[in-house]
């Protein structure tokens with residue numbers, strides 16, 4: 001602990017005023033009392049669920065956030081009340097606004113409509129995205145890629161506006177346990193490689209739940225990992241608000257001028273167990289007492305009293321006011337209503353259903369495309385490439401990132417020439433770090449950019465699943481509808497190149513499963529271009545799945561600009577006898593099957609869904625009402641695949657129009673084998689579709 005004289009020196013050196021110290025003291029006390037109240041409310045089952053209390057660690061959040069400007073942002077963790085309070089309090093300008101902020105925090109923990117996240121997030125998803133708190137995460141380490149993406153966004157926007165006083169920065173808080181996740185390593189590497197304005201702040205409270213850091217890793221200090229990534233690392237006394245403030249100020253200064261990230265390890269301790277139910281068997285009373293003797297609030301109080309800037313009476317008064325503020329917030333929360341059940345589905349998506357005129361315009365365009373023999377022909381990849389160019393020209397917030405998307409042009413050539421045209425800032429080659437790519441897209445999208453991130457194979461998307469699904473797709477809903485994530489994840493799937501079980505799957509069923517993300521799967525160059533453009537303009541996260549065997553296929557694409565509204569299927573061939581529903585490459589197979597069937601006098605109607613979500617079930621229902629028979633075809637595994645969903649919907653909505661049981665034709669439930677003959681046998685082939693149709697007639 002520093003002496004009174006050292007404190008005075010510190011204040012002169014750092015330009016800190018007595019008022020500032022009083023603010024830190026008050027904020028730390030409010031966090032402490034807030035947590036004591038939450039502990040009590042949890043015990044009385046008034047607050048439900050899990051709450052991870054921050055008491056003991058107050059100096060980290062308060063010291064770090066005291067350095068920030070209004071345009072900076074933070075990301076937080078499952079132990080996020082301290083970050084949320086320090087941040088919200090610093091942004092609130094009046095005593096009334098400060099009280100309202102506490103009210104919203106407490107209301108959120110109580111699951112109330114008036115809470116920051118409308119009661120949908122609770123303790124683990126507390127956020128105030130509109131004011132720069134990008135939110136807490138329930139997935140340990142999950143916020144680190146998001147913070148990195150936000151920092152990328154800050155850097156790109158600062159370069160655009162060439163701000164004189166340096167770029168905005170991101171403070172990324174996480175625990176010692178999180179520093180052992182892949183998300184941490186991928187993110188710090190990406191942040192360092194791109195010199196992003198982010199400060200990674202590890203709150204090392206010695207344990208990840210019950211496991212001591214010393215048993216989970218072989219390095220004594222997490223900060224020691226920093227040089228391995230080429231960035232500075234520093235161990236900081238996390239019980240000393242001024243030490244934290246000074247270290248963070250240095251790191252932020254570096255970040256603002258483009259020198260990149262710093263890893264700060266704040267050694268700290270939590271007063272309570274991991275959560276309320278934790279009996280803390282893994283800690284000794286002596287260890288707890290030793291840390292309590294270093295209470296960050298008492299340390300600051302004692303120093304201020306010694307320096308003559310605070311009396312016992314003044315301290316008692318701050319204490320009383322802080323208690324009162326927490327009490328008021330508790331009353332506010334308890335008097336607030338639950339979120340209305342009618343709003344259960346609100347904010348999962350940003351809905352912008354296409355207008356009838358838009359649907360009609362696209363329908364007549366596609367009819368013209370089909371019947372214009374002299375229209376220019378583009379390959380599927382060229383159509384996608386043109387879509388990217390047009391959207392990058394139209395909107396400077398659109399940028400591309402992914403593995404080998406730069407000079408290489410993407411594994412399947414879709415981004416060819418874009419690096420040359422738009423440069424390394426807007427066409428960014430990444431490290432082989434799928435989680436960081438997905439999370440960076442989320443963070444960038446949350447902070448004003450419109451990323452198009454490429455994951456080379458859909459088979460690799462599970463590596464980014466937490467980031468895309470948990471952090472991205474659920475973002476808007478769990479943060480109370482106060483955010484949007486306009487990102488497109490471009491990827492490709494499917495068999496056809498003998499590249500076996502890790503490069504040939506069709507995993508769309510995984511992606512349609514998560515609420516909050518759309519899935520588009522175009523089959524033709526025309527659809528590919530119009531859908532990709534529409535997806536880039538849409539405000540929702542979208543998984544855009546191409547097919548590796550379609551890239552070389554040619555088709556008519558109009559010269560003029562057009563969009564394809566999301567969630568509008570295309571009847572690619574009309575018919576009256578059977579409805580054949582499919583998407584992606586199987587559309588081509590279904591059309592061939594329909595051709596063969598026509599020779600037998602069977603008229604199959606081929607519906608290309610184009611988007612699996614939003615799903616145009618109306619077009620399918622209308623067709624089934626006419627034909628009475630349904631066959632759904634997909635290259636995805638049969639078990640739990642998308643055809644099952646379409647068939648279930650038809651049974652729900654048009655059962656009595658069916659004249660035969662609906663049938664699915666899907667991929668064999670085997671890992672895709674490399675051998676060509678076996679590979680072909682795994683997916684539906686034209687004769688399989690023909691046979692299935694005959695079977696339902």
Ligand SMILES: Cc1ncc(C[n+]2csc(CCOP(=O)(O)OP(=O)(O)O)c2C)c(N)n1
Nearest residue numbers: 079138139140175176177178205207208209
């Ligand atoms: C990916 C993931 N794994 C495990 C958990 C369960 N869990 C929640 S918090 C936690 C400990 C995290 O430790 P640390 O990062 O040090 O943060 P602290 O709780 O100490 O603040 C664990 C294991 C989780 N929520 N997410």
Ligand SMILES: [Mg+2]
Nearest residue numbers: 175176207208
């Ligand atoms: Mg910990």
